[in-house]
Amino acid sequence: MRFLFKTDYGQDIRLAKHGGHVFWYGLLCLWLLAAPWLLSEYLLAQLTFILIYGVVGLGLMLLAGFTGLFSIGHAAFFGVGAYAQAVLTGYGWPFPFALLAGAALSAAVGVVVGLPALRVKGIYLGIATLSFGFIVAEVFSRWESVTGGNAGKTVGAVKMFGWTADSAASFYFVCLVVAVLATLACLNLLRSPTGRAFVAIRDSEISAQSMGIHLARYKTLSFAISAALAGIGGALYAHQIRFLSPDQFDIVQSIDLLLMVVIGGLGSIHGAFLGAIFLIGLPQAISAVKDYLPQAIGQAPGLKAVVYGAVLVGFVLFEPLGLYGRWLKVRAYLQLFPFYRKGLFRRQKSFQKSERLR
Amino acid sequence: MQFLQLVITGVAQGCIYGLIALGFVLVYKATETVSFAQGELMMLGAFFGLAAMTLLGLPFWLSVLAAVAGMALFGIVLEALVIRPILGQPAFSIVMLTIGIGYVARGLVTMLPGIGTETHTLPVPYKDQVWNAGGLVLAVEQMVVIAATAVLCVLLFAVFRYSKVGIAMQAASQNQLAAYYMGIPVKRLNGLAWGLASGVAAVAGLLLAPITFVHANMGFIGLKAFPAAVVGGFGSLPGAIVGGLVIGLVESLAGFYLPEGFKDVAPYVVVLVMLWVMPNGLFGEKLRKKV
Amino acid sequence: MKEVLLSARNLGVRFGGVLAVNGVSFDVKRGEVFTLIGPNGAGKTTVFNLISRIYEPSTGSLEFEGRPLTGQPPHRVAKLGIARTFQNIELFEHASVLHNLLVGRHVHRSSNVFSELFFTRRVRAAEVAAREQVERVIDLLDLQHHRDALVAGLPYGVRKVVELARALCTEPKLLLLDEPSSGLNVEETEDMAFWIQDIRHELGITVLMVEHDMALVSKVSDRVLAMNQGEVLALGTPAEVQSHPGVIEAYLGTAEGVAGLRRELA
Amino acid sequence: MTSNPPAVSDLPVLKLSNVESSYGPIKAIRGVSLQVRRGEVATVLGSNGAGKTTILKTISGIIDPRKGSIEFKGEDITARDPAHIVQQGLSHVPEGREVFPLLSVRDNLLMGAYTRDDRDGVAQDLEAVYRYFPILKERATQDAGLLSGGQQQMLAISRALMAAPHLVLLDEPSLGLSPKLTREIFEIVVRINRERGTTILLVEQNAHMALTVADYGYVLENGRIVMEDTCARLREKEDIQEFYLGMKEAGVRGERRWKKKKTWR
Amino acid sequence: QNSNQGVTKDEIVLGSIQDLSGPIAGFGKQLKQGMQLRVDEINEQGGINGRKLRLLVEDSGYDPKKAVLAAQKLVNQDKIFAMVGHIGTAQNMAAMPVQFEKNVINFFPLTAAREMYEPLHRLKYSFAATYYDQMRIAVPKLAKDKGARKVCTLYQDDEFGLEVMRGAEAGLKAAGMELTEKTTYKRGATDFSSQVAKLKASGCEVVVLGTIIRETIGAIGEARKTGYSPAFIGSSAAYTELIHKLGGKAMDGFYATHTAQQPYLDEASQAIRFWANKYKTRFGDDPAVFSVYGYEVIDCFAAAARKAGAGLNTDSFIQAMDSMTFPPDMFGSPEMTFSAKKRLGNDASRLSQIQDGRWKVVSDYVKP
Ligand SMILES: Nc1ncnc2c1ncn2[C@@H]1O[C@H](COP(=O)(O)OP(=O)(O)OP(=O)(O)O)[C@@H](O)[C@H]1O
Ligand SMILES: Nc1ncnc2c1ncn2[C@@H]1O[C@H](COP(=O)(O)OP(=O)(O)OP(=O)(O)O)[C@@H](O)[C@H]1O
Numbered sequence A: 001m002r003f004l005f006k007t008d009y010g011q012d013i014r015l016a017k018h019g020g021h022v023f024w025y026g027l028l029c030l031w032l033l034a035a036p037w038l039l040s041e042y043l044l045a046q047l048t049f050i051l052i053y054g055v056v057g058l059g060l061m062l063l064a065g066f067t068g069l070f071s072i073g074h075a076a077f078f079g080v081g082a083y084a085q086a087v088l089t090g091y092g093w094p095f096p097f098a099l100l101a102g103a104a105l106s107a108a109v110g111v112v113v114g115l116p117a118l119r120v121k122g123i124y125l126g127i128a129t130l131s132f133g134f135i136v137a138e139v140f141s142r143w144e145s146v147t148g149g150n151a152g153k154t155v156g157a158v159k160m161f162g163w164t165a166d167s168a169a170s171f172y173f174v175c176l177v178v179a180v181l182a183t184l185a186c187l188n189l190l191r192s193p194t195g196r197a198f199v200a201i202r203d204s205e206i207s208a209q210s211m212g213i214h215l216a217r218y219k220t221l222s223f224a225i226s227a228a229l230a231g232i233g234g235a236l237y238a239h240q241i242r243f244l245s246p247d248q249f250d251i252v253q254s255i256d257l258l259l260m261v262v263i264g265g266l267g268s269i270h271g272a273f274l275g276a277i278f279l280i281g282l283p284q285a286i287s288a289v290k291d292y293l294p295q296a297i298g299q300a301p302g303l304k305a306v307v308y309g310a311v312l313v314g315f316v317l318f319e320p321l322g323l324y325g326r327w328l329k330v331r332a333y334l335q336l337f338p339f340y341r342k343g344l345f346r347r348q349k350s351f352q353k354s355e356r357l358r
Numbered sequence B: 001m002q003f004l005q006l007v008i009t010g011v012a013q014g015c016i017y018g019l020i021a022l023g024f025v026l027v028y029k030a031t032e033t034v035s036f037a038q039g040e041l042m043m044l045g046a047f048f049g050l051a052a053m054t055l056l057g058l059p060f061w062l063s064v065l066a067a068v069a070g071m072a073l074f075g076i077v078l079e080a081l082v083i084r085p086i087l088g089q090p091a092f093s094i095v096m097l098t099i100g101i102g103y104v105a106r107g108l109v110t111m112l113p114g115i116g117t118e119t120h121t122l123p124v125p126y127k128d129q130v131w132n133a134g135g136l137v138l139a140v141e142q143m144v145v146i147a148a149t150a151v152l153c154v155l156l157f158a159v160f161r162y163s164k165v166g167i168a169m170q171a172a173s174q175n176q177l178a179a180y181y182m183g184i185p186v187k188r189l190n191g192l193a194w195g196l197a198s199g200v201a202a203v204a205g206l207l208l209a210p211i212t213f214v215h216a217n218m219g220f221i222g223l224k225a226f227p228a229a230v231v232g233g234f235g236s237l238p239g240a241i242v243g244g245l246v247i248g249l250v251e252s253l254a255g256f257y258l259p260e261g262f263k264d265v266a267p268y269v270v271v272l273v274m275l276w277v278m279p280n281g282l283f284g285e286k287l288r289k290k291v
Numbered sequence C: 001m002k003e004v005l006l007s008a009r010n011l012g013v014r015f016g017g018v019l020a021v022n023g024v025s026f027d028v029k030r031g032e033v034f035t036l037i038g039p040n041g042a043g044k045t046t047v048f049n050l051i052s053r054i055y056e057p058s059t060g061s062l063e064f065e066g067r068p069l070t071g072q073p074p075h076r077v078a079k080l081g082i083a084r085t086f087q088n089i090e091l092f093e094h095a096s097v098l099h100n101l102l103v104g105r106h107v108h109r110s111s112n113v114f115s116e117l118f119f120t121r122r123v124r125a126a127e128v129a130a131r132e133q134v135e136r137v138i139d140l141l142d143l144q145h146h147r148d149a150l151v152a153g154l155p156y157g158v159r160k161v162v163e164l165a166r167a168l169c170t171e172p173k174l175l176l177l178d179e180p181s182s183g184l185n186v187e188e189t190e191d192m193a194f195w196i197q198d199i200r201h202e203l204g205i206t207v208l209m210v211e212h213d214m215a216l217v218s219k220v221s222d223r224v225l226a227m228n229q230g231e232v233l234a235l236g237t238p239a240e241v242q243s244h245p246g247v248i249e250a251y252l253g254t255a256e257g258v259a260g261l262r263r264e265l266a
Numbered sequence D: 001m002t003s004n005p006p007a008v009s010d011l012p013v014l015k016l017s018n019v020e021s022s023y024g025p026i027k028a029i030r031g032v033s034l035q036v037r038r039g040e041v042a043t044v045l046g047s048n049g050a051g052k053t054t055i056l057k058t059i060s061g062i063i064d065p066r067k068g069s070i071e072f073k074g075e076d077i078t079a080r081d082p083a084h085i086v087q088q089g090l091s092h093v094p095e096g097r098e099v100f101p102l103l104s105v106r107d108n109l110l111m112g113a114y115t116r117d118d119r120d121g122v123a124q125d126l127e128a129v130y131r132y133f134p135i136l137k138e139r140a141t142q143d144a145g146l147l148s149g150g151q152q153q154m155l156a157i158s159r160a161l162m163a164a165p166h167l168v169l170l171d172e173p174s175l176g177l178s179p180k181l182t183r184e185i186f187e188i189v190v191r192i193n194r195e196r197g198t199t200i201l202l203v204e205q206n207a208h209m210a211l212t213v214a215d216y217g218y219v220l221e222n223g224r225i226v227m228e229d230t231c232a233r234l235r236e237k238e239d240i241q242e243f244y245l246g247m248k249e250a251g252v253r254g255e256r257r258w259k260k261k262k263t264w265r
Numbered sequence E: 001q002n003s004n005q006g007v008t009k010d011e012i013v014l015g016s017i018q019d020l021s022g023p024i025a026g027f028g029k030q031l032k033q034g035m036q037l038r039v040d041e042i043n044e045q046g047g048i049n050g051r052k053l054r055l056l057v058e059d060s061g062y063d064p065k066k067a068v069l070a071a072q073k074l075v076n077q078d079k080i081f082a083m084v085g086h087i088g089t090a091q092n093m094a095a096m097p098v099q100f101e102k103n104v105i106n107f108f109p110l111t112a113a114r115e116m117y118e119p120l121h122r123l124k125y126s127f128a129a130t131y132y133d134q135m136r137i138a139v140p141k142l143a144k145d146k147g148a149r150k151v152c153t154l155y156q157d158d159e160f161g162l163e164v165m166r167g168a169e170a171g172l173k174a175a176g177m178e179l180t181e182k183t184t185y186k187r188g189a190t191d192f193s194s195q196v197a198k199l200k201a202s203g204c205e206v207v208v209l210g211t212i213i214r215e216t217i218g219a220i221g222e223a224r225k226t227g228y229s230p231a232f233i234g235s236s237a238a239y240t241e242l243i244h245k246l247g248g249k250a251m252d253g254f255y256a257t258h259t260a261q262q263p264y265l266d267e268a269s270q271a272i273r274f275w276a277n278k279y280k281t282r283f284g285d286d287p288a289v290f291s292v293y294g295y296e297v298i299d300c301f302a303a304a305a306r307k308a309g310a311g312l313n314t315d316s317f318i319q320a321m322d323s324m325t326f327p328p329d330m331f332g333s334p335e336m337t338f339s340a341k342k343r344l345g346n347d348a349s350r351l352s353q354i355q356d357g358r359w360k361v362v363s364d365y366v367k368p
């Protein structure tokens, strides 16, 4: 068990709360920097995907986990970012400018989607975003002059100022830098008034309002930032996958994104990345083990959906706080080690209350 | 004439959406969760009926009964196994759970060798019959849907408005803790709600089967029923039907009179407009927390 | 004559068939403790909701510091210097007490989103300053023990205090307290009385409260307004209002209270 | 208030032995043993966070105790399903009202009678609570969530009475009620106790009232029972007077007040 | 750049990506089984120049992103020699860059899109007439045969449907006609009433269907119901027995183009019956057109690999392929030829019609 003696207020504000944090996150950074030399090409590509989805996850986490607004149409923002990147880099824009422009465009779309969010809640918001997702996907497939329509659009490698990220490793570093910056920005936001306003809105709109929080502004802001991050993720995704087609940004993608943050653990920044590891890793894990299963099961079509669904069900049943929640428990157990008390983590009975009145 | 025909097919299609939306609203009213598995339950119901008719060789009406009863039982078992353990968690957890259940159901059906990946027809006695009146045509399949939707809606409405159990379900969904304090058997009612929802899903699946065929992905039509439920106001049973009709009509007319592509997004545009004008749908209660 | 801080003229609001508030007028003067009393359902909380702009009045007007309040959006009310607590406690359940109080500082926010994304030196300084203010309130209300506790697990009485603290963190000019002592025992109610007096004398905040505990009301309030069925019944000093026959009839009941009941039981 | 107190039998209707409950790692009550005898009004006093609500919740099965056992009318109801416990004739007025916000007032009341099958009895009791609180009749078709705080409290109490219980657990029934209604509530409590012989376990911040209407009292501090006696005798005790009835000399208060001013750091 | 990734002394590793859990899992499964059948046969006969074939199949769920992940696994982790029979246009488009970076051939993808051989790339091999060519030839001919003055189309709103529509449009243009009415639907749609009403209102005598299975049946059924009976013609995607099995009598008269032929066991040759039997004992269900495709893909691969000889690597395989001619096989598919410049095996297709609940070939192979 670690006891912290606080001596000034800055200590509560700091990102790394104690030496342990500095050490472990430093180690993680080192490992990430060394990854291209440590991992096989295949694993590095997976890691790149994880970083990309992690960035998108950060955005959705901000929206769903911290502001309490659930979007079932996030693939739309993801797609806007991806197509914007494809189009702008197609015009020869350098990567950073295209990325920022794409993020801005996504954010603008996010504001438009956020508008209904001001009036509707819960399931209504979910369906509103879902509807928006459908409409945006339709635009992707109909606006052929820009998106290439259903024929799809190819995207080149990352290029900026005479440098081209043409190897897997160099693109990995691009993603790493973006992911780290995005994470820091989110952490900063969450420890400042805006982040607190988001959480306040999540927990009680009426008292947030009476504390002077402009609900409309902060909800739209949350949508905008979330969409911008999704757009940035989408831009990276465009470079990674190099071929965009409208069906990559459909409802299934949206649900995948939502599942990602839920499984990662709503309301934690770690959760975004843990969720991404899960989302990218699980299908690979399934295909890795399926050869060892009996033919009738291992080779049957539909296996992936079953495992995917079952893991999801398992998570909700046994670890509603997601991967991050599980990690916290493991850590608490290790820290307390000889003094672990039975029932420490026993789930309390809890009772559902109507969320229609919030 | 043309217009009338479009209206008629729109109404028929709208009833299909309404029928599925009834299932959503039912689960929502009774448990305050949105079941993303409703479409898959429908699919299972259709397969159940198919099995009863082709494997067991039962006659149609018996198969329908068997499928509805079987699915109701299935719903109860499902609730006991996977939903009850997290009863009381925020509704959102259960929503996630239903997504997972949907995946598993779809996957498991797909895994059935020789059946899951195929498309099947349900040999209903009224197949391919058409009702023709003065140049307007309506398939009997669709008329059956319309009739069943109306009957189910009235039945469910009565249950929730007048029966003790129906009111208790709503009570439990609004404030579970208080429901326990009142001695309402929350868990049992929850099981009942899922049983009921699965039964309704089975009815929908069987009625839809002649129109959409029976296959593992037939549940996706549920995505169109969400807008229907929302337009009507998510907590309202008659609203589900009206919402379904609105969506069906809009689709039908937009498909004919508007440029390509509008038919597919029309329901979603309607939803957005609706939520903008009436955030709680046509029949939804105007809700506001009193502080 | 002290300056009028808040003035309500002919306030009225109707919900369906219920006239919750009807033609209510009163003035709250700067620096006083003004109490609303009245039987349950008299419309006291509704008056609060009208002031904090949760409801739109059907008739009448509200002025704060001489400027019309009606027409302001709800979130502006806090900025103008009006903070409130809720009858049923509305805290941010899944956040710590400290976090709740920091949200109270929101109206004093000086940074914008972009500087926050980079957490510039200015943002950091503003955060530390906010924290210092919050600690002052924590000291005042004795919440040190609960600073890092999650609100969800606190006992009712402590939450009431946290809610008061959160309202104080906004540094309001006018504080609306909806039944501050309900759910508190005698001792805690006394603390509450002292706090209200401190708030008024030391922080110079005007207090408008709804309260049923007449001992507390008599102790801290300068003036009392009694309402019944949405209308004003009496206005005056605590003693005057408590002896008003209409108030006794509708609200206080037989003056004997506990003693009378005990006698009857015996 | 004319009828005489019902015969308090020595048989406990409710018996807690050594009960311990916790929220996650936090122990809220430790080793609580108490009894409520048939026909009696018992009360539990305690400051904020002492664990009063937790005791009541443990009794009605909302929280499962870690240790100890609870007996109701001779049956062991430890950690039983709340629905079962209510069925046995125990009903609970929870802290913080907990009405069904989107059901009408009348439906709320009918839900109180969920465990009953005698329609006539229910109809009679409905009339009875309407008589106690006419406002509920006036608002019978309104959504309960729109009632004022005090009206909701009346509804919560009425709803519990609709179950025609043998034992009522009352958690701060006077919360948010006007002085007049507070008195009426306690009158009703006594009336129900006297007229129907309903046993009552009362938790109340208004210790004056509680000690007046109750026969027997327990004092809870930090999750432990530190004192128990008849209410008549408890009222005479000095520390009860000081801490729960607020009768103390000015000097003591003055000191406390000074303590509050101490600054932190 | 040369590589012999995936080829060892006694093994050739092949990869394939199929939809095993998504919207066309039925096709994915048949393809996979067809390929596996041929792989097993070859291995039983001693492999190719002493090397056994090993086929790794990944599931994409018909999702391009998952297809990329799967391709990365197959190419970079499992080190496959070639990607064979990968299904789906967008999926192939997304996976090809991953493969080409590692010099992995995209062999006979299961999509009749032109991008599978255009623009020319040394690692692209495609085998069957594209939807575009199929429709370009068949539609004007049918229109002429029927004496139709107005031709319309109903197509799926994706790349597949577009290709069908474009082919029909190009063919008609060459014949001096144009499409009178174009209408679309979204994948998975079940209601075609307004589209059919549109077609009916336009009075077309021939309707080109860019549809797959259920949509074909739904659209034709709706038309029959409302008393509208033009000649319907679909692409090879709609050439499956499921159309008449599911759609029943209403489907009679429907035309579709195709390359491989539906194996009806009762009327098939001895050889096909034998093959079908083997298939059924191995997998438990009857083969269908996509099983045939799968079987042919591996069969052709094996022939080319055999020809490439003991020193099999990408270059030698390409060299062998570029001089290959595959004679017509027992399923009645046309001859295929390849060269360094010609990477589409054959561009001929023929027309069948459903008559009395069964596909009947009504024309010979026609080259564009
Ligand atoms: N949003 C609303 N819709 C309908 N009726 C309402 C609404 N808000 C308040 N009311 C009604 O207005 C009346 C006044 O309610 P209010 O909450 O102001 O009472 P109160 O004086 O605060 O009472 P209490 O002391 O019990 O809290 C009540 O009868 C209540 O039912
Ligand atoms: N949900 C919870 N999670 C964690 N701790 C809790 C929870 N509810 C109560 N507690 C703790 O349990 C202890 C007892 O709480 P309880 O609500 O029983 O007190 P109480 O005597 O009813 O107080 P009050 O007079 O304020 O109602 C308190 O210290 C409180 O902090």
Ligand SMILES: [Mg+2]
Residues within 6 Å of the ligand: C044, C045, C046, C087, D148, D149, D150
């Ligand atoms: Mg009030």
Ligand SMILES: [Mg+2]
Residues within 6 Å of the ligand: C156, D052, D053, D054, D095
């Ligand atoms: Mg309590």
